[in-house]
Amino acid sequence: MLYIKCPHCGLRSQNEFAYGGDASVKRPELNKEISDQEWDEFVYLRKSPRGKHLELWHHVSGCRQWIKVLRDTSTHEIFNTYKSEEKVG
Amino acid sequence: MRQNYRLDKIGLVNREKKLSFKFNGKKYFGYEGDTLASALIANGVHLVGRSFKYHRPRGFFGAGVDEPYAIVQLYRNGETEPNVRATEQELFEGLEAKSVNCWPSVNFDIGAINNFLNIFLPAGFYYKTFMWPRSFWYRIYEPFIRKAAGFGVASKEHDKERYEHKYEYCDLLIAGSGPSGLASAYAAAKNGARVILAEDKPRFGGSLLTSDVSINNQSGKEWADNIITELKGMTNVTVKNRAQIFGYYDHNMLVMSERVTDHLPKSEQFTPKQRLWYIRAKQVVISSGSIERPIVFGNNDTPGVVLASAAKEYMKVYGVLVGKKPIVFTNNDSAYETAIEFKKNNINPIVLDSRQDSNSEIIKEAKSLGIDIKFSHVVVAAKGYKKVKSCDIAEISEDKQNLNQIKNIECDCICVSGFWTPTIHLASQSGGKTKFKEEIDAFVPDKSKQKEVTLGSANGVFTLEETLKTSFDKGFELSKEITNNNNSQQIPKVSEKKHSKHDKFWCVPLPKGKKYKRFLDFQNDVAVSDIELAIREGYRSIEHVKRYTTLGMATDQGKTSNLNGLQLVSNIENKVVPAVGHTTFRPPYTPISIGAIVGREIGKHSKPTRKSPMHNWHEKNNAVFVDAGVWLRPRYYKRGNEGLFEASKREAENVRKNVGVCDVTTLGKIDIKGPDAAEFLNRVYTNAWLKLPVGKARYGVMLREDGIVMDDGTTTRISENHYHMTTTTAQAANVLSHLEYYLQLVWPELDVNVVSTTEQWAGAAIAGPKSRDLLQKLFPDTDVSNEGLPFMGFVEANLFGVNARIFRISFSGELAYEVNVESDNGNFMWEKIIEIGKDFDLQPYGTEALSTLRIEMGHVAGSELDGRTIPYDTGLDGLVSKKKDFIGKRSLLKKAYNEKDRQRLVGVVPLDKKTSIPEGSHLVKDPKGKLPNPKLGHISASCWSVEHNNPFSLAILKDGKNMIGSKLYAMSPLKNKTIAVEIVSSHYVDPKGERVRS
Known part of the structure; x- marks a missing residue:
């Protein structure tokens, strides 16, 4: 079970969190004309990299904040965690 | 009966206490x-047991966790447990156990015929034989294999024992x-x-219990006892015996199974049988x-062949x-300790040493004791069927x-030692690498991945002096980093015998x-x-050889067999062992009972049970939950x-005729506050929200980004920047996470806060033509007339001194209201409604009547909003704004979502007006059509319409819009029913919606 450092609460076990997928996905702006392909990429298409992955986790059984976690998908090493508004990298 | 194999003066058992x-x-x-093992051996x-495949006689091989043979069925306090290792099961008064894998008895086992037919049971036998004909699998092969395989039987009774889980954190595990x-525990504990x-x-104490060493002039056991006593007295130390750390998981999470009362005749009340510890260690x-x-x-499997240790x-x-x-x-020095121990107890052993000669300290001691040692000698074969009676021995050439x-010599046991295999399971499970150490012919941990270190013989270090030194150092060093x-502690003085080199010899030629x-x-x-056969047949990877032959796949996970298997594969393939590699070590290290894994989360405890504040009233009034x-x-x-059926029909009829009250506390409720709340709702819901006035509610539908309906509910504007959102009971948690996602990540510029208030409010839905009259009596100071509180209106009011919120919303299609009070006042509200409602023939109604009412008015719920439907499918397309953008809108342009014959919500009535249609039935044109019969739609919800007094169902039907009036068939193969039906409008009651506005 992963040990995730919530930037608001500190180190907590994985079972307090829900996984939220790729954190680099940006929702297209509202009211903006957009092609079918761009929309499909946003809704459905995700990379599944082996290695470093910036992803969202929701501290559902804690502070209820969405946070960003930089994790290695093959070793589960967590390099860093960030608040939702923090810039990464 | 006398214990013929019990020695008089030696051992740690308590001879004052005899157990039967x-x-x-x-x-x-x-x-x-x-x-159980030592007691059985003492009794001769x-x-x-019998072996798995050939049913050959089985005795004891080890004395602990590595035991491959002595697996029994245990009976304790009215319960039975399979797969218990007799070498680990402690004896208690009244213990009962039976042999497994034999019929009719362990002495005469019919399955042993396999032993003589073993030409038919080579590696891969099952794969080769049970493949065809295919139809034989379920009827013949599978039941046969099931009966023949496995050790013991699982109980079919409910396990009355208690199992617990515990979470723990520590610096050093x-x-x-x-x-x-x-040594490492002592050094670390003393360092805080x-x-x-x-x-x-x-x-x-581990090996200190049996090794012939001295530490600070004490015996190994005395030293261990003193250390343990001191550790137990320290507040920063937890010492647990009967506790197996069986799994090493990510981020230094380890799981330990503690057998709390397995060694006792029964568990005390409130004491668990086993406890599973989840330990996060630095x-x-x-x-x-x-x-x-x-x-x-x-x-070498004959009973009487045992490990020398x-x-x-x-x-x-x-x-x-x-x-x-x-x-x-033996091929090494350590077995001489066994020989010497025999000699000390007046038994004369013969030692066969595969080495040509050795003159180490311990061999000199053995010689001086007069022990018969034959160098360059090996056991060729054990003789005897149910017990070793003699063995063939021979001198072996230098090249082996x-x-x-x-020569045949008489004997009754063969104590064998082929050197030592470090137990690297945990180190390997942690993700760390392993390396092959030539000096010991075995794998040891290499580079750590997680924060762990392997010490002592698990790391291939077999001298006590070095083990204690490195362990004291490491315990100090690791604790210093943390505390x-x-x-630091002084490293004790050790006296031990130096061993000479072992012989890289592991298999006697035929x-x-x-x-x-x-x-x-x-x-x-x-x-x-x-193994030879598997390799002849082309299996190369050690993982494949393992699976084909089942080497190391039994419940002991090959603790005594893996390395010899690797030696063999590498010999045949002319490779070195590290080139062959080892199979993956996976948790658990030893079998763990399912009960311990499940813990307390069984039956009613498998999930929390939430009750509304009015629960006790429901219970007292014969509610069926x-x-x-x-x-x-x-x-x-x-x-x-x-x-x-009768009760829900009566309750629903009473709502249509008089008035009913339903506990709706469980509905999800979310408080939304902030200057941008209206803008946020406008983006979340498909319909327009910017112009909703204070004091008004609106029905809303929200989508996922892929255009599928996520949830529906009403949201009320309480004040300028304050909204009260309701969600379905099932989706409450998901909707809150969804809102938080958009507020925190997508539109952080919106000044809005959301919080769940589901448990803060108790809710009662009052529905029926007499509901307004009842409401007026409940709130005499409030204008609840059609003008004062119109449809979708909201007002705060006073319920006999208690603050209440009244929403004029309807789920039943009748004139209806929902009253909310703070949870603590829920029961007061409910009892007032029941008391005053008597004058209006009020009856409480449950979820079944609630469903009936919503189904016959065509109001969609979870069974239609099933994660596969878009607004059009559920008849909610009127609520989709064309002007503004919202979550999921872009997906609604998809071609498939705009097909002319797109599925849509319809009503379904059986032609005979009698037969209820099972939910989940498929709608088809031709009930006798060729399979697969094209499915046009499915029945999502069914009820007995109280308005029309006949069955009525909702369905999602292909081209539903143009199907009204057509005749189809509802087929339920599960219920074996085919029903002729007519498709009607989903609004079966009050299609113009006049009642809710009356």
Whole structure:
């Protein structure tokens, strides 16, 4: 079970969190004309990299904040965690 | 009965306390401190079971966790448990156990015929034989394999025992209490670290219990006892015996299974049988020791062939002899300790040493004691069927290829030692690498991945002096990093015998003309010939060889067989062992009971049960409850002999005729506040929200980004910047997460806050033509007229001194209101409604009547919003704004979502107006059509329409819009029903919606 450092609460076990997928996905702006392909990429298409992955986790059984976690998908090493508004990298 | 194999003055068992037990129906005695295995051996019982494939007789091989043979069915306090290792099960008064894998008895086992037919059961036999014909699999092969396979039977009864889970955190977790575990625990604990020390056996000390060493002029055992006593007295230390750390998971999470009362005749009340510990450790010390490995020779599975270290443990710990005419067969020095121990107890062993000569300290001692040592000699084959009676021995050539003349000598046990295999399971499970250490012919941990270190013989270090030194150092060093303290301990003085080098010899060649079975895996009956066959048939990867032959796949996970298997594969393939590599070590290290894994989360405790504040009232008034997510809700209120159908019909009819009240506390409620709340709702919902006035509610639908309906509900504007959102009971948690996602990540610029208030409000829905009259009596000071409180209106009011919110919303299609009060006042509100409602023939109604009412008015709920439907499908397309953008809108442009014959919500009535249509039935054109019969739609919800007094269903139907009036068939193969139906509008009651506005 992963040990995730919530930037608001500190180190907590994985079972307090829900996984939220790729954190680099940006929702297209509202009211903006957009092609079918761009929309499909946003809704459905995700990379599944082996290695470093910036992803969202929701501290559902804690502070209820969405946070960003930089994790290695093959070793589960967590390099860093960030608040939702923090810039990464 | 006398314990013929019990020694008089040696061992750690308590001879003051005699315990009686039964094995295969026969009564025996043992002592407190015995294991079932040691007590049986003391009584001269050497045959305990039959082997897995050939049903060959099985005795004891080890003395602990590595035991491949002695697996029994245990009976304790009215319960039975399979797969219990007799070498680990401690004896208690009244213990009963039986042999497994034999019929009709262990002495005469019919399955043993497999032994003589074994030509038919080579490696991969099952794969080759049970493949065809296909139809035989379920009827013949599978039941046969099931009956023949496995050890013992699982109980079919509910397990009455209690199992617990515990979460713990520590600085240092130490797995194993041998010399390295004790030393590192002591050094770390004295330096202020929080330490957990776990030992899987009942006694602490590991190899110190049986080795002939001295530490600070004490025996190994005395030193261990003193350290343990001191550790137990320290507040920063937890010491646990009978506790097996069986799994090493990510981020230094380890799981330990503690057998709390398995050693007692029964568990005390409120005491668990077993406890599972989830331990998060800053550092882990793996001091799991090593397991002696066998040398492979002919018939090496015969009862009486045991590990030399086990023979020594039976003598020194339990005071039990595994035999009275022992042969000790070894390739190294450590087995001499066993020989010397025999000699000290007036038994004369013969030592066969595969080495040409050796003159180390311990061999000199053995010689001086007059022990018969034959160098360059090996055991060729054990003789005897149910017990070793003699063995063939021979001198072996220097290159270990040729045997000289074979001689038979009498013996009753063969104590075998092929050197030591470090127990690297935990280190490997942690993700760390392993490396092959030539000097010891075994793998040891290499680079750590997580924060762990392996010490002592688990790391391939076999001298006590070095083990203690590195362990004291490491315990100090690791604790210093955590505590910043600097209290180091003095390393004790050690005296031990120096060992000479072992012989890299592991398998005795077959003598000419003999076809002895030479076993590698003793639990799964995998012999040398099986591995040879697998390789001849083209299996190369060790993982494939393992699966094809089942080498190392039994419940002991190959603890005594893996390395010899690797040796064999590498010999045949002419490779070195590290090139072959080892199979993956996976948790659990030993079998763990399902009960321990499940813990307390069984039955009613498998999820929380939530009850509304009015629950006690429902209970007192004959409510029959139903699980709604985690909530318990009244399904109906039983009167007299009524069943579900009669009661729910009466309750629903009363709503249509008079007035009813329903507990709607479980609805999800979310408070939304902030200057941008209206803008946020406008983006979340498909319809327009910017112009909703204060004091008004609106029905809204929200989508996922892929255009699928996520949830629906009403949201009310309480004040300028304050909204009260309701969600369905089931989706409440998901909707909150969804809103938080958009507020925190997508539109952080919106100044809005959301919080769940589901548990803060108790809710009562009051529905029916008389609801307004009732409401007026409940709130005499409030104008609840159609003008004062119109449809979708909201007002705050006073309920006999209690603040209440009244929403004029309807789920039933009738004139209806929902009253909310703070949860603590829920029961007060409910009782007032019931009391005053008497004048209006009010009846409470449950979820079944609630469903009936919503279905017949065509109001969609979870069964239509099933994660596969878009607004159009559920008839909600009128609520989709064309002007503004919102979550999921872009997806609605998809071609498939705009097909002319797109599925849509319809009503369904059986032509006979009598037959209820099972939910889930498929709608088809031709009930006798060729399979697969094209499915046009499915029945999502069914009820007995109280308005029309006939069955009515909702369905999602292809081209539903144009299907009204057509005749189809509803087919339910599950219920074996085919019903002729007519498609009608989904609005079966009050299609113009006049009642709700009346």
